[in-house]
Each structure stands twice: as C-alpha cells, then as structure tokens.
Amino acid sequence: MSEEYLQLNRATWDERAPAHAASPDYALERFHTDPGFLSDVVRFDLPRLGEVGGLRGVHLQCHIGTDTISLARLGARMTGLxxxxxxxxRARELAAASGADVDFVEADVYDAADVLPEGSFDLVYTGIGALCWLPSVDRWAATVARLLKPGGRLFIREGHPVLWSLGDARPDGLVTVEHPYVERAEPTVWQEGGTYVETDVEFEHVTTHEWNHGVGQILTAVLDHGMTITGFAEHDSAPWDALPGYTEKLDGGEWRLADRPWRVPFTYTLQAVRTP
Known part of the structure; x- marks a missing residue:
C-alpha cells in the first residue's frame, strides 16, 4: 500500500497538536496544577480498567499524552507512542510540567514492536479515535500481540464502527448510513478544515485518509493473533460531539443522541488477554 496516507495524516496531526495542547478541552493546565486530575477518557474507563498499579504499559497512538499521563497517575509505568x-x-512537555515519569516515543504504530521491547508489556492501551487511521486492523492486532507478555492485556475504548458509518445531521432528523462499515482496501478521503476541540486556529492541512473496521473484523483480528477476549461493552456516548445537531451533553463530558439514544452505539470497550 502507498505510504501517502501516512504523509497526509501525519501532517494533519503535526499541525493540530499545538492547537489541541492550547485548547481548554484538553485541560493541560489542570494536569499542571492538580496531581490527581485524570483525562475524561480515562475517568470514564475506570470501572472497567481495574487496578493498573505496577503494570508496565504502552499507550499506542497517544497523541499529546493526556491519557498516557492519566494512566501513570493510576500507578502504571507508562510509555506513549x-x-x-x-x-x-507536546506530550513530553506535559510530562515535564506535571512531574510525570513517562517515556514518549515517536514511531508509527505498526513499527511499535520494532522500536519497543517485544513481549514486555503487561498492558497495551488504545484510546478514542485511533483505529480509524489504520488501513489494517489485523496488522494492528499483530503488533499488540507482539508487545504483550503472556498473560498481558489489551484495553481499548474506541469510536464504534456504526458511528463512523453515519452521515451528517439532516433537516428531517433521520440518522443515515453514508460511509463504509467494514474495512476496505480504499480509504475514505476527507477534506475537513476543523478539529474536534475548541480552537480558533485555521488549518492548512485538511486532507486525511481513514478506514472503518467492523466489529467482526476487530474481534477476529484479536482472536487470530493469540488473544482471548475477556470483555466487550458498547456505549451510547462518546467524549466529543460526534453527531452535531443530534446530540446532548451529559454530566462528565460525554455526548449522546438526544432522541432515543439507544438507537446507536457511539463507542465500545474491548478487553483481551494474550494467551500464555
């Protein structure tokens, strides 16, 4: 596959990282001033995440590191990639400013097991909005399996493939399927000048290549690479306004459909353990 998608997507994230770090939605100042502060994403995960104290963990596709540092504050020995x-x-700056002992590594996620110690992690963590940037969920699962030690676990909360397949808000209020639900060889090409957080920055890099991955494809990839699924939960909310015009904001920072929210899963949490 052409590496064009990497160049386009990396340019997009390189440009947005400073804007995200400056946005109140990422609350970096709270990390600086409050040693107990956790990101909204990790706080949502706590009931399912369980005890992570003492675990050696890696956060794949960590962006500016807020979730990575939150996991470190729960006692895990974290690396972000x-x-x-x-x-x-920006992640390294945040770690230094907040006193977090976290290593951050620059590398493509598919190269993670080549630049990090293979088979040495108790926890592989992936947060919201990561898998959609990857053309092959099977290759991602293979990377996860290589990173985990026997008995180590995968934890991922991600946007639901049903959500990624939906179209924009319509005047009649209907929720429609407009985009691929399953992984295809061809990417969906987007031209979007904005971003998902509050910012006044105008961006120059607006073209991205993205892929959806159906639930069956995700679960099969995890199973095919020697992991046992220990949990799968679907949620009717997401930590950003995923369908503007259809949603309402809940206490705790999550958003869901205002009208009959049980119709559409917005996110899911998947947990698995590498078979010894």
Missing amino acids: DFSGASVE
Missing part, C-alpha cells in the same frame, strides 16, 4: 513528532513533543 505516536507517529506525530509535534504530538510527542
């Missing part, structure tokens, strides 16, 4: 040099730079 991202392909965007600008994102890694």
Whole structure:
C-alpha cells in the first residue's frame, strides 16, 4: 500500500497538536496544577480498567499524552507512542510540567514492536479515535500481540464502527448510513478544515485518509493473533460531539443522541488477554 496516507495524516496531526495542547478541552493546565486530575477518557474507563498499579504499559497512538499521563497517575509505568513528532513533543512537555515519569516515543504504530521491547508489556492501551487511521486492523492486532507478555492485556475504548458509518445531521432528523462499515482496501478521503476541540486556529492541512473496521473484523483480528477476549461493552456516548445537531451533553463530558439514544452505539470497550 502507498505510504501517502501516512504523509497526509501525519501532517494533519503535526499541525493540530499545538492547537489541541492550547485548547481548554484538553485541560493541560489542570494536569499542571492538580496531581490527581485524570483525562475524561480515562475517568470514564475506570470501572472497567481495574487496578493498573505496577503494570508496565504502552499507550499506542497517544497523541499529546493526556491519557498516557492519566494512566501513570493510576500507578502504571507508562510509555506513549505516536507517529506525530509535534504530538510527542507536546506530550513530553506535559510530562515535564506535571512531574510525570513517562517515556514518549515517536514511531508509527505498526513499527511499535520494532522500536519497543517485544513481549514486555503487561498492558497495551488504545484510546478514542485511533483505529480509524489504520488501513489494517489485523496488522494492528499483530503488533499488540507482539508487545504483550503472556498473560498481558489489551484495553481499548474506541469510536464504534456504526458511528463512523453515519452521515451528517439532516433537516428531517433521520440518522443515515453514508460511509463504509467494514474495512476496505480504499480509504475514505476527507477534506475537513476543523478539529474536534475548541480552537480558533485555521488549518492548512485538511486532507486525511481513514478506514472503518467492523466489529467482526476487530474481534477476529484479536482472536487470530493469540488473544482471548475477556470483555466487550458498547456505549451510547462518546467524549466529543460526534453527531452535531443530534446530540446532548451529559454530566462528565460525554455526548449522546438526544432522541432515543439507544438507537446507536457511539463507542465500545474491548478487553483481551494474550494467551500464555
């Protein structure tokens, strides 16, 4: 496959990283001033995440490191990895400013097991909005399996493939399927000048290549690479306004459909353990 998608997507994230770090939505100042502060994403995950104290963990596609540092604050020994040099730079600055002992590595996620110690992690963590940038979920699962030690676990909360397949808001209020649900060889090409957080920055890099991955494809990839699924939960909310015009904001920072939210899963949490 052409590496064009990497160049386009990396340029997009390199440009957005400083804007995200400056946005109140990422709340970096709270990390600086409050040693107990956790990101909204990790706080949502706590009931399913369980005890992570003492675990050696790696956060794949960590962006500017807020979730990575939150996991470190829960007692895990964390490494963050991202392909965007600008994102890694902001993550390192945040770690230094907040006193977090976290390593951040710049590398493509598919190269993670080549640049990090293979088979040495108790926890592989992936957060919201990561898999959609990858053309092959099977290759991602193979990377996860290589990173985990026997008995180590995968934890991922991600946007639901049903959500990624939906179209924009319509005047009649209907929710429609407009985009691929399953992984295809061809990417969906987007031209979007904005971003998902509050910012006044106008971006120059607006073209991205993205892929959806159906639930069956994700679960099969995890199973095919020697992991046992220990949990799968679907949620009717997401930590950003995923369908503007259809949604309402809940306490705790999550958003869901305002009208009959049980119709559409917005996110899911998947847990698996590498078979010894």
